[in-house]
Amino acid sequence: MAENSVKVGLIQMTCGSEPKVNLEKAITGIRKAASMGAQILCLQELFSSVYFCAEENYDHFSLAEPIPGPSTDILGNLAKELQVVIVASLFEKRTQGMYHNTTAIIDADGCLLGKYRKQHIPDDPGYYEKFYFTPGDGGYRVFDTRYARIGTLICWDQWYPEPARITSLLGAQILFFPTAIGWATAQPENLNRKQFQAWQTIQRSHAIANGVFVVSVNRTGTEGAMKFWGGSFISDPFGELIYEAPQDAEEIYVEKLDLTAIDEIRVHWPFLRDRRIDTYTPILNRFLDDIQNPW
Secondary structure (H helix, E strand, C coil): CCCCEEEEEEEECCCCCCHHHHHHHHHHHHHHHHHCCCCEEEECCCCCCCCHHHCCCHHHHHHCECCCCHHHHHHHHHHHHHCCEEEEEEEEEEECCEEEEEEEEECCCCCEEEEEECCCCCEECCEEHHHCCCCCCCCCCEEECCCCEEEECCHHHHHCHHHHHHHHHCCCCEEEEEECCEEECCCCHHHHHHHHHHHHHHHHHHHHHHCCEEEEEECEEEECCEEEECCCEEECCCCCEEEECCCCCCEEEEEEEECHHHHHHHHHCCCCCCCCHHHCHHHHCCCCCCCCCCC
């Protein structure tokens, strides 16, 4: 991890009903990105299936697999062959009756470096994730890969400042956000635009507040009544867009990140230095009502 730069790759793709076909498409994308020089590759959330959380259906539990398991074995062999790090979001079966939305981190030697289980689980029309996923209980984590120290958070986690802050304080240089988010096909265009802008803005704000790179990888394509908006992007440590993928097309992209920018930004904008951690105790409360507020 002594290098001052790293090439990251994002793979934005459509998904169909056959997991094997989706996995093969992801493998093809990984090979292409590696041929373009990528060292760390990130796939979108639940890349090996359609976004099954659009409905509550017990049959979908059959899509889950253990980690380590079949997919991580295949991706591990690929990572070793190509000498790349793979960030892979999977539907994990932890034990009978307990399932997680989990990202596996596979290092460039093919070994499973670790995993992160999604902490924030949404439950909204079209996103019935609480039916399927148990919230992660392993805390926020960083992974010392061959090429950089990275953190990974998953989709709904991206809307909260605390996970990004904690993962950055643990030493992450790059935050990866595998994502599956889209518009209801019946929504008006002005609402679509506002939602996309909010999604991108909140993640760019994590880059600014913490002085880290952010790589967000979303799926694209229409699945049922949901049109996934793509728009995968890379932000520098001051929130500037380095790259933004199209919203309605598959994309494989590789970008070289200068990791020395982290120190440069943090020196000139010392947000971490000036944190008043002694004043933050109230954040541990769900809500601060009048009883807790003396004013």
